[in-house]
Amino acid sequence: xxxxxxxxxxxxxxxxxxxxxxxxxxxxxxxxxxxxxxxxxxxxxxxxxxxxxxxxxxxxxxxxxxxxxxxxxxxxxxxxxxxxxxxxxxxxxxxxxxxxxxxxxxxxxxxxxxxxxxxxxxxxxxxxxxxxxxxxxxxxxxxxxxx
Numbered sequence: 001x002x003x004x005x006x007x008x009x010x011x012x013x014x015x016x017x018x019x020x021x022x023x024x025x026x027x028x029x030x031x032x033x034x035x036x037x038x039x040x041x042x043x044x045x046x047x048x049x050x051x052x053x054x055x056x057x058x059x060x061x062x063x064x065x066x067x068x069x070x071x072x073x074x075x076x077x078x079x080x081x082x083x084x085x086x087x088x089x090x091x092x093x094x095x096x097x098x099x100x101x102x103x104x105x106x107x108x109x110x111x112x113x114x115x116x117x118x119x120x121x122x123x124x125x126x127x128x129x130x131x132x133x134x135x136x137x138x139x140x141x142x143x144x145x146x147x
Contacts, residue, residue: 011095013112013120015103022089025104028073034101037062038075039124046080047105047124051092055100057120081106092120 024030025048034050037057042065050067051057058064065072079087085106092101094114101120103110109125 011114013092013094013100013114015090015092015110015112017088017090018102019089021091021102021104024102025076025087025089028068028076030067030072030102032067034067036065036067036072037122038065039122040080042071042075044078044080045075046126047103047107047110047122048075048079049092049101049103049122051101051120055118055120057101057122059121062122076104079104079106082108092122 030036030050033053035053035055035057036048036050038045038048039062040046042063048065049057049062065075081087085108087104087106090103091099092103092112094100103122105124107124107126111123111125113121113123115121
C-alpha cells in the first residue's frame with residue numbers, strides 16, 4: 001500500500017496555450033530568466049521547456065540547453081511537428097495556477113508533475129516512440145490502422 005501511495009505523491013500542474021509565448025519562441029527571443037531543457041534530438045527536439053530557475057526539470061530525457069544561442073534557435077526552428085498538428089506554445093502552471101514556465105511542442109498531450117523537492121517532471125504523451133503497435137486501442141492505432 002505504501003508503494004502505491006508513494007507513486008502518487010506530488011501534485012500536478014497544467015499548461016495553457018498562449019500566443020505571447022508562441023511569439024517569443026517564433027521570434028527566438030525567449031525570456032532569459034528560465035532554465036531551458038529539450039526532449040528528443042538536438043537537431044529536431046520533440047519539445048522545449050523553460051522553467052523558473054528554482055525548479056529542476058533535468059533528467060536523462062530532458063537535457064539543459066542555453067537559451068538565445070545559435071543551437072537553441074536551430075532547435076526552435078526545427079521542432080518536431082506531428083502529422084496534422086502544428087507546434088504551439090503554452091505557459092506551464094503549478095498546481096495553484098501560478099505561471100512557472102513555458103512550453104513549445106506539437107505533442108497534443110503533456111502531463112506536468114511537481115514534487116516537493118522543486119522538481120518538475122514533464123511527460124509528453126509520445127506513443128509513436130514506443131514502437132510498432134503502440135497506442136493501439138479499439139479504434140485503431142495512433143496513426144491509423146495497423147494491418
